[in-house]
Amino acid sequence: MAWIFSSDRPIYLQLTDRVISGILTGEYPMGSKLPSVREFAEIASVNPNTVQRALAELEAVGLIDNQRTTGKFVTEEEERITMAREKRGSALARDFLKNMTDLGYDSDQVSQLLREAQEEKEEDEDGYAGY
Amino acid sequence: MDMPVIKCSGLSKNFGNVYALSKLDLALPAGKIIGLLGPNGSGKTTLLKLACGLLTPTEGSIEICGTAPGQESKALVSYLPERTYLPDWMTAQQCLDYFEDFYSDFDRARAENMLAALGVPGDTRMKTLSKGTKEKVQLVLVMSRRARLYLLDEPIGGVDPAARDYILSTIIRNYSEDSTVLISTHLIYDVEKILDEFVFLQQGQVVSYASTDSLRADLGKSLDEYFREVFRC
Numbered sequence: 001m002a003w004i005f006s007s008d009r010p011i012y013l014q015l016t017d018r019v020i021s022g023i024l025t026g027e028y029p030m031g032s033k034l035p036s037v038r039e040f041a042e043i044a045s046v047n048p049n050t051v052q053r054a055l056a057e058l059e060a061v062g063l064i065d066n067q068r069t070t071g072k073f074v075t076e077e078e079e080r081i082t083m084a085r086e087k088r089g090s091a092l093a094r095d096f097l098k099n100m101t102d103l104g105y106d107s108d109q110v111s112q113l114l115r116e117a118q119e120e121k122e123e124d125e126d127g128y129a130g131y
Numbered sequence: 132m133d134m135p136v137i138k139c140s141g142l143s144k145n146f147g148n149v150y151a152l153s154k155l156d157l158a159l160p161a162g163k164i165i166g167l168l169g170p171n172g173s174g175k176t177t178l179l180k181l182a183c184g185l186l187t188p189t190e191g192s193i194e195i196c197g198t199a200p201g202q203e204s205k206a207l208v209s210y211l212p213e214r215t216y217l218p219d220w221m222t223a224q225q226c227l228d229y230f231e232d233f234y235s236d237f238d239r240a241r242a243e244n245m246l247a248a249l250g251v252p253g254d255t256r257m258k259t260l261s262k263g264t265k266e267k268v269q270l271v272l273v274m275s276r277r278a279r280l281y282l283l284d285e286p287i288g289g290v291d292p293a294a295r296d297y298i299l300s301t302i303i304r305n306y307s308e309d310s311t312v313l314i315s316t317h318l319i320y321d322v323e324k325i326l327d328e329f330v331f332l333q334q335g336q337v338v339s340y341a342s343t344d345s346l347r348a349d350l351g352k353s354l355d356e357y358f359r360e361v362f363r364c
Contacts, residue, residue, distance in 0.1 A: 002296065002324070007353030010344040011324060041303045045296070046324045047164055048306050050344065 002045035011046055015054035018044075023063060023074055024085050031076040034064065134197050136161050136280050136311040137182055141191030143335075144177050151177040153335040154191065161279070162308040164325055166343075166354070167315040169332035170362050175315040176213060178332070179282045182313075183210040196279060206236070209278035211286055215269040219258040223251055223268050230272045242275035245301065249294060263290045274301055281312040287321060299325055323354040331361060 005014045022028040034040075037055065041048040055072060058064040062080045065073045075081065100110045135158035142155040152174045159165055167175050180186040181193050184200030195204035217226050223246055230237045246253060249267045257265055266289045273281065281302075287295045295318075302312055303325055316322055323329075323343060331339040338361070343354055350357065 005324065007356055008347065008351040010347040012344055038304070038306075041306070042300050044324075045299060045303070047327055048303060049163070049327050053344075 003043070005046075012050050012054040012057070015040075015044065015046065015051060016057045019054065019058060020063065020084055020088065023081060024088060028074050030074055030078065030081060032074050033070075034072045034074060036071060133161055135159055135194075136196055137313070138194045138197075139178075139181075139191065140193075142178075142181065142188055142193050143190040144174075144181060144186060145189045150335050152181070155336055157330065157337055157340065159311060159313065159328075159330075161311050163327040164302065164306065164312045165314070166319070166322060166326040166329040167313050167332065168317075168319060168329055168354075168358060173332040174335040175332055176284055177335075179210070179284050179313070179315060182280070183208050183282055185210075206234070207279040209273045209276040209281045211270060211273040211281075211283045213284045215257075215265050217257050217265065217269060217272075219256065221257055222254050223257075223260075223271075224253040226257070226268060226272060230275070234276050236277040238275050238277060242271050245271040245275065249297060263294070266290055267294060270298060274298075274305055277310075279310050281310065283312065283314045283316075285316055286314060287316060287318055295321055319358055320353075320355040326354070329354055331358070333362070 003015075003018060005011050019028070019034075023030075028034055034055075035043060037048050037051045040046075040051045040055075044051070055064060059066050059072075061084075062077070063075050063084060065075055067073060097107075097110065100113075105113070137157065137159040139155050139157045142152055142157075143150065144152040155174075155178070167178065169175055177186065181188060182195060182200065184205060193200065196207055198204055200208075221229070227239060227242050227246075230242070231239050246268070249271065251260075251264055251267055251271070257268070260268070270283075270286055273283070287298055290298065299322065302314075306312070314322060314326075326343045328340065328342050329346075330337055346352060346354060346357055352360070
């Protein structure tokens with residue numbers, strides 16, 4: 001299934017985001033071999049040059065190691081992955097806060113909602129225990 | 132810069148007193164997948180036909196890898212016309228024989244694989260195949276050559292969405308750094324993810340030639356949106 005891209009940002013940036021997500025969620029575990037440029041191009045249905053550019057970005061920030069003869073690997077330096085996670089996390093938090101502010105919530109109400117959501121999630125998880 | 136795969140200088144083509152192309156200048160590099168886009172009658176098909184030597188320029192020149200279209204360039208160029216020209220009485224297998232005989236860069240195994248993947252029967256005469264299936268056969272033939280330049284005139288217009296995806300992934304799989312693929316199509320939304328660059332033609336002239344991702348970065352627009360804006364009726 002081809003990946004879906006939004007029309008307002010360059011595809012190579014959306015590709016880097018998608019691969020970073022893959023690294024953070026364990027789809028591409030630390031130290032594992034990534035698909036080749038050509039494979040990525042086919043998986044995502046995008047131009048190989050675009051994939052090349054996206055992977056070069058990730059190489060530049062140290063999330064990917066390029067081993068000339070054997071291919072590209074997810075970094076084994078945990079620190080870099082932690083940094084990427086923090087960066088992604090704080091970006092998501094800022095987006096969330098902005099959306100909530102736009103809806104008219106103040107920060108106390110946002111905290112309250114988050115606590116409630118957390119409790120509901122825990123109840124759901126308890127409810128399913130044993131299945 | 133390396134030698135362009137297609138180079139047009141002051142290229143004009145008229146049919147009677149109608150200008151199909153008018154003083155067109157364009158140089159396309161190797162190793163790119165490029166969309167040739169424009170409204171109906173903007174000169175896309177004329178440009179492709181000039182590039183493969185089916186038409187001759189009225190004025191100006193066109194060069195394919197440094198030479199004027201002719202015997203030499205035809206060995207380098209793989210052309211998918213708007214309409215198929217395969218004889219009615221041939222089967223798909225016979226069409227493969229025909230191409231294998233004609234073109235030294237024809238990859239028979241690749242063609243067989245593609246026919247199988249698209250579910251095209253090898254032993255049925257072209258006459259009895261549907262329009263879309265005939266187009267698939269033609270496309271398989273064209274994409275199975277190891278050419279320097281692929282000229283594809285509406286390659287996905289007549290086929291179903293699943294075959295469309297397959298064709299696009301074939302183009303991606305086929306990609307090499309030495310060869311350029313020039314695709315003329317109205318189905319911009321379907322192809323834009325695989326395009327490095329695009330050329331907008333209008334009334335026989337180039338109105339825009341740029342990279343697809345720079346369009347998104349600079350204007351925050353997809354190619355499909357940009358096309359609708361530029362050519363608003």
